[in-house]
Amino acid sequence: MRLSSKSIEKIWYSSHPLALLLAPIGWLYALFIIIRRFCYQSGMLTMNQVDAPVIVVGNITVGGTGKTPLVLWLVDYFRQKGLKPGIISRGYGGQASSKPQQVRPDSNPELVGDEPVLLARNTLSPVAIATKRYRAAEELISHYKCNLIICDDGLQHYALDRDIEIAMIDGLRRFGNQRCLPAGPLREPLGRLKDVDMVVSKYKAMRHEYKMEYSHGDLVSLADNDKTLDISELAGQRVHAVAAIANPDRFFAYLRQQQLQLELHEFADHYVFQIEDVTFNDGAAVIMTEKDAVKCFNYAVERDWKNHWYLPIKANLPEAFTIRLDNLMREVVNGQETT
Numbered sequence: 514m515r516l517s518s519k520s521i522e523k524i525w526y527s528s529h530p531l532a533l534l535l536a537p538i539g540w541l542y543a544l545f546i547i548i549r550r551f552c553y554q555s556g557m558l559t560m561n562q563v564d565a566p567v568i569v570v571g572n573i574t575v576g577g578t579g580k581t582p583l584v585l586w587l588v589d590y591f592r593q594k595g596l597k598p599g600i601i602s603r604g605y606g607g608q609a610s611s612k613p614q615q616v617r618p619d620s621n622p623e624l625v626g627d628e629p630v631l632l633a634r635n636t637l638s639p640v641a642i643a644t645k646r647y648r649a650a651e652e653l654i655s656h657y658k659c660n661l662i663i664c665d666d667g668l669q670h671y672a673l674d675r676d677i678e679i680a681m682i683d684g685l686r687r688f689g690n691q692r693c694l695p696a697g698p699l700r701e702p703l704g705r706l707k708d709v710d711m712v713v714s715k716y717k718a719m720r721h722e723y724k725m726e727y728s729h730g731d732l733v734s735l736a737d738n739d740k741t742l743d744i745s746e747l748a749g750q751r752v753h754a755v756a757a758i759a760n761p762d763r764f765f766a767y768l769r770q771q772q773l774q775l776e777l778h779e780f781a782d783h784y785v786f787q788i789e790d791v792t793f794n795d796g797a798a799v800i801m802t803e804k805d806a807v808k809c810f811n812y813a814v815e816r817d818w819k820n821h822w823y824l825p826i827k828a829n830l831p832e833a834f835t836i837r838l839d840n841l842m843r844e845v846v847n848g849q850e851t852t
Contacts, residue, residue, distance in 0.1 A: 518781055518782070524696075525689040525690060525692075525697050525698040526686065526689040526698070527690075528690070529690075532690050532696045532697060533696075535692075535695050535696035536692060536696045538695055538696065539693040539694060539695065539696035539697060539699075540693070542693045542694050542695070543693040543699075543701075546669075546693070546700075546701050546702070549671070550671060550701075553671035553672070554671075558672070559672065560672065560673070560674040561647035561673060561674060562674045563647055563651055563654060563662060563673075563674075564654055565599075565650070565654050565659060565660050565661055565662050566660075566661050566662070566676045566677070566842065566845045566846070567650065567664060567673065567674065567675040567676050567677070568587065568661070568662070568663050568664065568675070568676065568677045568678075568679065569664045569667045569668055569670075569675040569677070569678050569679065570583055570584050570587070570663065570664065570665055570666070570667070570668075570681060571664075571666050571667055571668025571669065571678070571679075571680060571681070572666075572668065572680060572681045572682060572700070573668065573680060573682075573688075573699055573700050573705050573706065574682065574683070574686075574688060574689070574698045574699055574700065575694065575698045575699075575700060575759075576683075576698065576782070577683075577758055577759035577760050577782065578681040578682055578683045578715060579683070579713075579715040579725060579727075579828070580665055580666055581628050581631060581632065581665060581804070582725075582727065582826060583679070583681060583713060583725060583828050583830075584600060584632060584663055584665045585632065585635050585636060585827075585828065586827075586828040586830060587663050588600060588636045588638050588663060589636070590835070590838075591663075592637070596660055596661045597638070597657070597658060597659050597660050597661065598638050598659060598660075598661040598662070598663050599638055599639050599640070599641070599650070599653030599654070599657060599659030599661070599662055599663070600629075600632050600636070600638055600639070600640045600641075600653075600662075600663050600664075600665060601640075601641055601642070601643070601646050601649040601650050601653065601662060601663070601664050601665070601667075602616075602626065602628065602629045602632070602640070602641075602642050602646070602649075602664070602665040602666060602667075603626075603643070603644060603646065603666065603667075603670070604616070604625050604626035604629050604642030604643075605626050605628065605783065612643065612648070613641045613642070613643040613648050613649040613651075613652040614641065614642050614643065615639065615640070615641050615652075616629040616630060616632070616633045616640040616641065616642055617633055617640075618630070618633045618634040620633065622807050622808050623785055623808075625642055626642065626783075627783060627804050627805075627807050627808055628665065628666075628804065629642050629665075630807045631803060631804050631807050634807065638659075639653050639656075639657045639659065641653050645672060646664055646670055646673045647672060647673045647674075650662045650664075650673065668680060668709075669700055669701065676841075676845045677710050677711075677838075677841050677842070677845065678709040678710050679709065679710065679711045679712075679713060680705075680706055680709040680711070680712050680713070681713050681714075681715065681725075682706075682712060682713070682714050682715070682722070683714075683715050683716070683760065684714035684715050684716045684717030684718055684722070684724070685715075685716050685717055685763075686760065688703060691703055711723060711834070711837060711838070711841075713725050713830070713834070716763070723830060723831060723833060723834040723837075724831060725828050725829065725830055726828075726829045727826045727827065727828060727829070728826070728827045728829055729744075729767065729824060729825070729826055729827075730825040730826070730827065731743050731744065731825075732744055732747075732800065732822035732823065732824055733803075733806075733823055733824075733825060734813075734818075734819075734821070734822060735806055735809055735810060735812075735813035735818055735821040735823060736813045736814065736817055736819060736821065742822060744768075744771050744773075744824070745771065747771070747773055747798055748772040748773065749772055749773075749774070750773065750774065750797070751773075751774040751775075751776060751797050752768070752773050752774065752775060752776070752797055752798045752799070752800055753776050753778055753791075753793055753797055753799040753800070754768055754773075754775045754776065754777050754778065754800055754801075755778045755780075755790075755791055755799060755800070755805060756777075756778070756780070756801065756802055756805060757779075757780035757781060757782060757783065757784035757786065757804075757805050757808075758782055758802055758804055758805065759782040761779060761802075764802055764824070765777065767824075768800060768824075773800075776797070778790070778791075785808065786805070786808050786809055786812075788812045788815075788816070791809055791812065791821070792812075792816070796820070797820075798820045798822060799818075799820060799821045799822065800822050800823070800824060801821075801822075801823050801824070802823060802824060802826075803823045803824065803825050803826070805823070806823035809821070
């Protein structure tokens with residue numbers, strides 16, 4: 514029997530009896546993860562170094578925690594400091610191989626993944642994907658002379674050596690029942706957070722965590738990205754809210770806060786939309802996340818959609834985060850200069 518994502522969430526984020534039954538498997542999984550990491554740290558398995566500092570942004574839970582907005586923030590921050598960052602990813606949901614593949618703003622998300630396309634659309638920095646991420650990093654350093662590599666979702670990819678680790682967490686959902694897969698949402702035991710350089714928490718932060726918040730821009734037309742709409746113009750109207758992301762509740766909540774009457778269309782994370790999934794022919798506006806929009810742009814051009822919009826978001830970090838980040842980068846650069 515295949516459980517729905519909602520059923521799995523209920524098991525992981527409540528005191529569900531099935532979690533207890535699955536706990537022994539979770540213990541074995543955690544043991545495997547600990548042994549695997551030890552093998553990389555001890556040199557039994559190879560951690561591949563590249564000729565540029567590497568910042569890894571990842572999480573220890575399954576599901577979305579805000580990694581991609583943070584990666585975009587980091588790219589913009591270091592570009593303003595005169596560096597030339599490159600972005601690497603596995604390309605989840607696409608057909609990535611061990612051979613690096615460059616991602617462009619108009620790349621097919623079914624081939625390279627939706628998040629890499631979103632990253633390519635929102636930054637002037639080169640983006641590459643590969644199952645072996647160090648190969649993607651080598652490609653960007655060799656071909657584009659990147660002097661900083663930012664890895665999207667690579668905390669558990671120990672084959673790539675890294676200089677700075679940033680763990681993202683959802684400050685509202687936290688860690689559920691704190692069990693490892695499949696009994697809970699953890700990819701690694703909770704103690705792993707003690708070893709990362711920084712913990713960034715979305716929405717709400719505890720002590721020693723840096724709080725990340727979102728600012729929302731005007732709605733952007735899928736058919737014409739130069740066309741925008743103030744969301745307040747839709748207040749009181751019925752709209753179709755479409756989401757194929759992990760944990761879409763905050764997206765829906767924001768739309769409700771803007772006094773929109775929502776007709777929800779919720780799909781599994783990374784779902785590949787068919788045109789009928791997002792075509793309603795009733796005159797009501799259709800609003801989706803930007804991550805979902807990248808999978809629908811071709812449809813928008815084909816059908817000349819006038820009332821399909823996406824909601825862009827931007828990460829905001831506190832000054833304490835930038836101070837800590839600058840100190841870590843200074844240590845990395847000084848360390849490389851003295852080796």
